[in-house]
Amino acid sequence: MAKEAICPLCEGNNLRLITDKARFGRKADVYKCQDCGLTFLDQNSFDFPEDFYEKEYHQTYITHVEPEALNPQAYYEKMKKATRIWADKFAKMLSGQEVVLDIGCSTGHFIDLVKDKTKKIYGHELNVKETEFCRNVLKLDVSNQPLENRFKEESFDYITMIYVLEHIAKPKEFLRSVKKLLKPDGKLIVLVPNEQDALVNLYDIPQFRSFYYCIEHLFYYNP
Structure with a gap:
């Protein structure tokens, strides 16, 4: 049985599911805590490769928007x-x-x-x-x-x-x-990136939302 998600900051369970998909269609549950306001990826909802930052992060995630990343x-x-x-x-x-x-x-x-x-x-x-x-x-x-x-x-x-x-x-x-x-x-x-990004919170553009949440960004902080 899957563990119930709790907020890593305040440890509450008053959560709202924002999406169950991260960038590139990866399975990952993204929640917003209704008590403290933290947005986070439930780390029990997806597998994080041990060599992610040495391999996939630069080969796929970063270079998707920053091709220079492969060349220091x-x-x-x-x-x-x-x-x-x-x-x-x-x-x-x-x-x-x-x-x-x-x-x-x-x-x-x-x-x-x-x-x-x-x-x-x-x-x-x-x-x-x-x-x-x-x-x-x-x-x-x-x-x-x-x-x-x-x-x-x-x-x-x-x-x-x-x-x-x-x-x-x-x-x-x-x-x-x-x-x-x-x-x-x-x-x-x-x-840190601002969780209150206008393209997500003000304009609510679905295409950007599916790109915005990614498995390397485990938390989305706000002012």
Whole structure:
């Protein structure tokens, strides 16, 4: 018997089923919690391949809209332009004495834009190909080793996560572990897709809805 879906955030079961299909017709139940407002994919309703991010994510999902993703150099150039507005805003918060960690740094485009404004900046990226690009081409301090093995607690003034949190299967546990890496007055900066996308919520375009929900985005947060 299938387990009853519950909200991973508030643990309530007052849920509304939005759709049972994700991008490319994959079976996945998408719910909206009527109590706390979180939209999420029920992780018991579909199988998530262990090697998804190393293979299918770049071969199929990303390249469907971003063909540059298969080439780290091309993807770096594209994303460096797209990320500049966030990097400029973040740089204004820095004095040049901060130690920073960027989690899910991909090809290092954000790190490369702000590195000269920091005392030291590190990157964490699970994708081996992108990690090697960061280290070998950009000469950045990026690794795919577990964060708790790499850093001591209270190491960072800032930790940034740009379009990462929506991928994390257990966000509350993950954020608790990340918090330990921050200094007592450190700050966590998170950027996620807006669940209140106009094409889904205002115009309710069915074609976009079937594209919008995808198995790598487990959560859809709102302001």
